[in-house]
Amino acid sequence: MSYVPPTGLLTVDSIEPAVLVLPGLVTRDEVPRLCEAVRTLLGTTGAGVVVCDVAGLGPPxxxxxxxxxxxxxxxxxxxxxxxxxxxxxxxxxLLDLVGLRFETCDGSGSHGLPGPVEAERQPEEREPAGRVQEEVEPGDAAL
Known part of the structure; x- marks a missing residue:
């Protein structure tokens, strides 16, 4: 079996992501509406990404x-x-402080760091597992 690579540039079907602008301060009451807008935009564009413009968000x-x-x-x-x-x-x-990393993009559409949102977690420090023995006095109530 042989394969002949195509010549020239490959055809790429690029889909431009939808943009959702967050004007001014947002409140928790707006969460359902904004989440529904994100789901709708993802469903209609097929891009898999919604660009959220947070430039006018105000003090975070x-x-x-x-x-x-x-x-x-x-x-x-x-x-x-x-x-x-x-x-x-x-x-x-503030996002960094709470341990969330969002992917960002500038106005030209180029994508920068950091990567997609994810919570950064520190490993827990625990004492080594051991046996705990407790003495039970007769008449103690069960917990």
Missing amino acids: GLTAVDVLARMELAARRAGGRIRLRGPDPALRA
Whole structure:
């Protein structure tokens, strides 16, 4: 059996990801609407990615982190993910502080680091497993 590689450039079917703009401060009441918007955009574009423009988000807080994490969870459950466009350095620092890493992209569409959202965890320090023996006094109530 032989294979002849094609000549010239390969044809690539590129699908432009949809953009969801988060204007101003977001609240927890908006989470269901934003998650539904992410699922809808993933279903209609077929790109597997929704670009979330967070440049107008304002001063970041834990509510913004919660909203972004829930949007990413909704996207993953729908078979996709979100990328952040225009994150404020303070938002990036806050996401880093809580252990979340989001993939970002600049205005030109090039994708940068860090990678997709994931929680960073530190290994737990535990004492070595051993036997614990407790004395039971007659008449002690069972817990």
